[in-house]
Amino acid sequence: MPFTRTPTERDRRGDLLLALVLFVGAILSAALSSIAQVYGDEQAPLWTALVYAAVVAAPLAFRRRWPGAVAVIVSLAYFAAVTVRVPEIYVGNIAMFIALYTVGAWMSDRRRALIVRVAIIIGMFVWLIITMYRDAISEADKAEVVAGAMSPYVAFMLIQVLLNALYFGGAYYFGERSWMAAEQRAVLEQRTEELVREREVTAAQAVALDRVRIARELHDVVAHHVSVMGVQAGAARLVLDSDPAQTARLLSGIEASARDAIHELRQLLETLRDPGGETADGASTLDLDDIAALAEASNDAGLPTAYTVVGEPVAVPSLVAVNLYRIAQESLTNARRHAGPGATADVRVRYDEDGVEVEVVNTGRAIAQLRPGLGQLGMRERAAASGGTLEVAARPSGGVRVRARVPLVAAEAGATR
DSSP, X not given: OOOOOOOOHHHHHHXXXXXXXXXXXXXXXXXXXXXHTTTGGGOOOHHHHHHHHHHHHGGGGGTTTSHHHHHHHHHHHHHHHHHTTOSOOHHHHHHHHHXXXXXXXXXXXHHHHHHHHHHHHHHHHHHHHHHHHHHHHHTTTSHHHHSSSSOHHHHHHHHHHHHHHHHHHHHHHXXXXXXXXXXXXXXXXXXXXXXXXXXHHHHHHHHHXXXXXXXXXXXXXXXXXXXXXXXXXXHHHHTTTTOHHHHHHHHHHHHHHHHHHHHHHHHHHHHHHOTTSOOHHHHOOOOGGGXXXXXXXXXXXXXXXXXXXXXXXOOOOHHHHHHHHHHXXXXXXXXXXXXXXXXXXXXEEEEOSSEXXXXXXXOOSOOSSOOOOHHHHHHHHHHHHXXXXXXXXXXXXXXXXXXXXXXXXXXXXXXXX
16 A cells, blocks of 8 residues: 555644744745845835735645645746745745645655656746846846856856755755655554554464463363263262272272372462463373373273283373373263263374374264364364374274374474474
């Protein structure tokens, strides 16, 4: 989008005040110039100076709104006044300089701004050359004009040319510099606004990611342990009268699950309360070897679970280990909740040259279509956060197969972050 400058209400009040000041100054200048007889016998009547003062000053009140039109009006008035010898030259010069400067500083159409200024400057120098030629003809009979290569008249005309070049060049230069400075300020302001918006978006995204991580961790911890306690409590209720020893063992399991849940929740809360701490995932001390204990706990909770390690174990980053552990945990929790009676589970941790894989397969009820929930969403987020992939599919013979795989390259990249 091209840059444009729009005057504010304060700018418009300033232009009005400038026009009033120049009008008063033009009247005073006209009065003094008339008394001083700046044009001698060729001087126009004083009332023409009053009209001229109004014509050059009044348009400046609108100089920032219509800079091109104002510059043309002021320039034509100036040329006419000098031609007919109106007794006012100083304020008119100032008004013309301001008008030309404003075209360069405020006219949004830069091509038109260039045309207006170049046309006025060329017109001024053409008029100056014609005037110099006319005066040279009228002064040709004076001896001092032809007396030498640099007569006083020629020197005076050269001074006029140099002054006009500086005058118009200054108006052009300072107007252009003002436009460029305003354009740079606008770019900086736009970049500042974009940076502020980006910072707000980044902060909001960081908060959202933290909330997602906290929700995911709380879901995994609470769902797993509460599910285990629920299954064990139900089993204890069934054998409460017939098998006191089994009841005691199940109650011990409920106590252990509650203790583990409180420990993990406390660890999570300590991480959140530590401003300089790591994320909840990175603060965990869980490892891939802990999946064996997870399978044993699943056995105790009533879901017969086999655990197998395939390949030579290798070290993986703690974040990857935690995520794979939580995926296995959520898979076993879902199996206990939905597989039904008589179901079994098989947990395999595979290491190969390309990566590490955790697979959890359970038997049980046939599932026509998996319904996505928070558990699946959390598992997919954990797999993606580790740079890996997740497959969740219903088995034709019943049950569900969950496989999470993380390439070793992605695991090493995660370790260096």
